[in-house]
Amino acid sequence: MTSFQIEIQIIAAIVAAACAIPGVFLVLRKMSLISDAISHSILLGIVISFFISHDLDSPLNIILATLSGIVTVVLVEFIQKTGLVKEDTAIGLVFPAMFSVGVILIALKANDVHLDVDAVLVGELGYAPSNRFFFGTVDLGPKAMWVMGTILMFSIGLLIVFFKELKISTFDEGLATALGFSPVVIHYGLMSIASVTTVGAFDAVGAILVVAMMIAPAAAMYLLTDNLKKMLFGAVSIGVVSAILGYWLAHIIDASISGAITTVLGVIFLGVYLFAPTRGVLSVLYRKKQQRKEVMLLTFLLHIQNHEEEEERHVNHLNEHINWHEVRANSVLELASKNNLIVINKGIILLTQKGKSFTDQAIQYITDNERSEIETMKDELFLFRG
Amino acid sequence: MDITSYIQLLFEDYTLQVITIGTAILGASCGMLGSFTVLRKQSLLGDAISHAALPGIALAFLILGTKNSLAILLGALLSGLIGTFWIRGMIKNTRLKSDTALGLVLSLFFGVGMLLLTYIQKQPNSNQSGLDKYLFGQAATLLLSDVWLLGIITTISLLVILFFWKELKLLLFDAEYTRTLGFNTRFLDILITSFIVLAIVLGLQTVGVVLMSTMLLAPAAAARQWTNKLSVMVFLAALFGAFSGVLGTAISTSTRGLSTGPVIVLVASLFVLISFVFSPERGILFKQLRKAKNRKDLKLFKTLSLMYEIAQTHENTSHPHQIAILNNFQGYSIRTLKELEEQELIKLEGKLWSMTKEGYQKAAQLFNQNVERND
Structure with a gap:
């Protein structure tokens, strides 16, 4: 590994960590798409700053770009407040317009300079170490590392100091207001951090992939935990791991680093999405199937209990009377007899003693539906689970 | 270039005619279908789908090795549809909200697409140029065959909308009621979503990935301000869309170095702004x-x-x-x-x-x- 490669990985890891932190709050506050909006509209700020300073590296860049990110948020909120369109429509109207103005300004005025819109969208991490930071004549390392490192430290600092406020205002805005934290200040604080981070990061990874770095780790952790601290640490770890893995993926197949990082993020998220213990899709679907079966079993038992006539209780008549397909009827029958709830005598279904008391309990459960009793009853009722 | 000489040019220049008609049709069909996305509160679906189409484009090129626009279209359509249904699945089956689901599909698919595109570019003897036009769109590359395709698909979607008008209208305003009436809401949903994805994929070439969402959103949002009636809204949105297309093309072709996408977007945004301020019932003024x-x-x-x-x-x-x-x-x-x-x-x-x-x-x-x- 050359020092160049190490530097790229360090920068990628820092960018990932810095993005993951505001990302967690964006996901929790249901504002993920704000990151998309900000990452596009900062182009306008950068273009304007370029016209003023004629220098792509001036600090004015970061200030104006951040400002245009905040302007986007303000505009979106203003349009929302007029009530003319819904929130997401407001986002969708504002940022493409601002982005377009940026693109057109570049085309009209800055066509001959190095301000490439493709690079803005896609970014190129591979070049980041070649832009170095000098103190006098001493080479202090890549500039991107310093910029993003500062932003990361800054947001970690703010996070530690305002953790309580952020937590309360995220989960219970009413309580936060009642306790005297201004939700407005916290909201715009968070938006500013998101904006600054986006500005710092998009040089390296481009406007669209910033969005992935912000919300994919947070979304994955959201499916794994209910604890804010765990979510933050987990998101940062996922970000850093995929940054490094992504770099090597790009190295092996010789393709865009930011694309590879996003791909790794995507694979990790997909894995979590499918296999997360209680909130993953597979376990959700499995649980749904279980519940459906439980309900069917109950319906079936109630039906048997309600009918004295032999013909209603004949195995072959289940199809007609409860209107189930044969497969379902068979699986329910099997489940019931496995749990010793019924016996089948010459094709006639009879409830056992256990089956009777079970059904009585079930009726009670349905009729006096009191919350406190449900949980204990459920344990008794659904013993046959799994 | 002033207006009269532009109009004169429009009558003489064959390419310009093709482009103008193409963007007009595209604008109209996006406006028409966009009305449905806006009313269903899925405004940013367009944004997500247009980004999600990128890996499909790259894969189609990688596997088939051609720049044949029909193959690429098919790839884009497929990955757009996969993206859409993944968004649905996420919202339905997990605790993730729609904004996160949209953002995830948008950025993750795009990232994979970028990876594939850069991979293709590094391949020896690949004539990859022309793929990056999907990022920003270049109406100038519209061919007569593209315009025909646009026209045919727009006509089909118009016919489908007219045929299922009553059902779609019900679905928009009260999905639960529609289901209890016995309509197959799943089928209707898939139908309208597929046409939306199709329109987006067709538009990518002209306005590009980033700005495609505005084509769906802006005309519909503008039309919404002038009426409370769905039929009028759809018609107006189509009209606004077509006008944005024509005006945008005119401005961008008469100024050197302007991509069509951003200009069309700005024209469409202008329509929105005017509607927000001046519409008699809801307007701010x-x-x-x-x-x-x-x-x-x-x-x-x-x-x-x-x-x-x-x-x-x-x-x-x-x-x-x-x-x-x-x-x-x-x-x-x-x-x-x-x-x-x-x-x-x-x-x-x-x-x-x-x-x-x-x-x-x-x-x-x-x-x-x-x-x-x-x-």
């Missing part, structure tokens, strides 16, 4: 005017009711009083008094005012209403 008028009326009535109380104390209700005694009441101004005089509710003579008969009656009515309400 008329809303403010109505508010101002209400405030003024309230002020007049307040002054009038004060005068009524003073006039009541005297036997002759038209007896003149000093203007000065109104002073302890803050609501009046010289303008209000003049206004009241113009409406012939009071008479002014020097520093004296007196109520007319009509004024007294009107104020009494106001007063009675207040009393009744207080009871």
